[in-house]
Amino acid sequence: xxxxxxxxxxxxxxxxxxxxxxxxxxxxxxxxxxxxxxxxxxxxxxxxxxxxxxxxxxxxxxxxxxxxxxxxxxxxxxxxxxxxxxxxxxxxxxxxxxxxxxxxxxxxxxxxxxxxxxxxxxxxxxxxxxxxxxxxxxxxxxxxxxxxxxxxxxxxxxxxxxxxxxxxxxxxxxxxxxxxxxxxxxxxxxxxxxxxxxxxxxxxxxxxxxxxxxxxxxxxxxxxxxxxxxxxxxxxxxxxxxxxxxxxxxxxxxxxxxxxxxxxxxxxxxxxxxxxxxxxxxxxxxxxxxxxxx
Numbered sequence: 001x002x003x004x005x006x007x008x009x010x011x012x013x014x015x016x017x018x019x020x021x022x023x024x025x026x027x028x029x030x031x032x033x034x035x036x037x038x039x040x041x042x043x044x045x046x047x048x049x050x051x052x053x054x055x056x057x058x059x060x061x062x063x064x065x066x067x068x069x070x071x072x073x074x075x076x077x078x079x080x081x082x083x084x085x086x087x088x089x090x091x092x093x094x095x096x097x098x099x100x101x102x103x104x105x106x107x108x109x110x111x112x113x114x115x116x117x118x119x120x121x122x123x124x125x126x127x128x129x130x131x132x133x134x135x136x137x138x139x140x141x142x143x144x145x146x147x148x149x150x151x152x153x154x155x156x157x158x159x160x161x162x163x164x165x166x167x168x169x170x171x172x173x174x175x176x177x178x179x180x181x182x183x184x185x186x187x188x189x190x191x192x193x194x195x196x197x198x199x200x201x202x203x204x205x206x207x208x209x210x211x212x213x214x215x216x217x218x219x220x221x222x223x224x225x226x227x228x229x230x231x232x233x234x235x236x237x238x239x240x241x242x243x244x245x246x247x248x249x250x251x252x253x254x255x256x257x258x259x260x261x262x263x264x265x266x267x268x269x270x271x272x273x274x275x276x277x278x279x280x281x282x283x284x285x286x287x288x289x290x291x292x293x294x
Contacts, residue, residue, distance in 0.1 A: 002100050010104050012204070014169030014227035015213065021096050022150065022218040031152045033087045034241055037078065038119060045084075053279070054079035054260050058118065059126035073126035073233060078117035079260060080279065081243065088115070089292060092245050092281070097148045097220055098289040101247045104222055105145045109250030110284035111273060113137065113144045114261050116244045120160045125234030127160070129182035130193050132168075133246065134225035135175040138257035139265065140273055144248040149221045151242040156214040160234035162221070163190055164213050167205025169224035178228060190232040215242075247283070248273060 002010075002018060010016040022030070037052075045051040055078050060071035082089040091097075092112050102110055118128065134143035155161035168174075177194050184190050191210040199206050210228075215221045223229060225246075234240050254276065256269035266277035273280060282290050 002103050007103055010222060010224070013164075013166040015164050015166075015221065015223040015229075016104075017213070017215060018096075018100055018220045018222060020216070020218050021094070021220045024218070027152065027218050030087060030091065031241070033085050034081070034117065034119075034152060034243075037081060037084055038076065038241075051084045052078045052080050053083065053114070053264060058128070071126070073124055074121060075126045075128055076117070076119040076121075078119075080114050081117050082112075082115055083279070088243075091150075091243070093283050093289060093292065095289045097150075097245065098247075098284045099287075100220070100222065101146050101148060102284050102287055105247070105249050107249040107251070108284065108287040109274075109282070110247045111250075111252070111276075111280050111282050113140065113246040113248040113252075113280065116246065118240075118242055118244070120231075120234035120240040122159075122237050122239050123235060125160055125240060127185035127190075127233045128231045130178045130184065130228060130230040132173065132175055132178065132226050132228060135173050137225075137246075137259055139255055139259040139262050140248060140252045141255050142249070142251050144225050144246050144252070146247055147223055147225065148245045148247070149215065149223065149242060150245075151215050151217055151219070151240070153239055153241050154214075154216050155240055155242060157187055157212055159236040159238045159240040160231045161215060161240070162213045162223075162229050162231045163210050164223065165193065165208055165210050165228035167199075167203065168208070168228040169226040170203050170205070171199050171226070173226070174228070184230075185233055187232045187235075190230070193228065193230075248280075250274060
């Protein structure tokens, strides 16, 4: 469980490092499993083999464009790795992660919207441009409020850790602004985001002050879905492998708008996502984590 101080920190900043959660034995197994799936690559799965819903180079395909193959500075994205691996299915249901997400959202009922691995290879790993999560997920409303980010390598300045802007989750949807900032790719320039942006006059935080957010292997870092964040290139000799688990609350309904998860939604527009089908498992009910098979 998170402390009241931690919940307050998340509310003020829009992010929180909850500290080490996964032990080394589990981390070793998850890392080995992730490497197995990365080695397979997008075209390595047999037709009826369990597999992710998407496997692409995000740097080549863009956030909402078609898969463009692999580019010279890849950021490999795997969506719903849990569908290819029982070990990762266990991770999306991790009791601490689920309970903490329930605390931070204030909801007793949670589903997985989707998970997302991002892998930045050594030396050539690309940037993940400044963005907010919720505007990129228009298929559901209200917005998915909280993501849990777990690295399998120590993520720091040298290998492309995340940067965030404190208080930006209370500035509303600013993707029109952030969409103009994708020229920021290197560590040296990444903090220079939107220098001319003026936050809303009633916002508690009135300046854009990007901060580096190192996260050690096995720690869990939570962020709000409107928090400005991104990560620069990895020019180190170390990989940067991490998973984000995006949770939605029991309020979420299907809007009919496009997203890579839209083809897997089995309900009509306007209906609650609680009936959306097996790709969106319930992981918290009445404030308690839901084991597999329930």
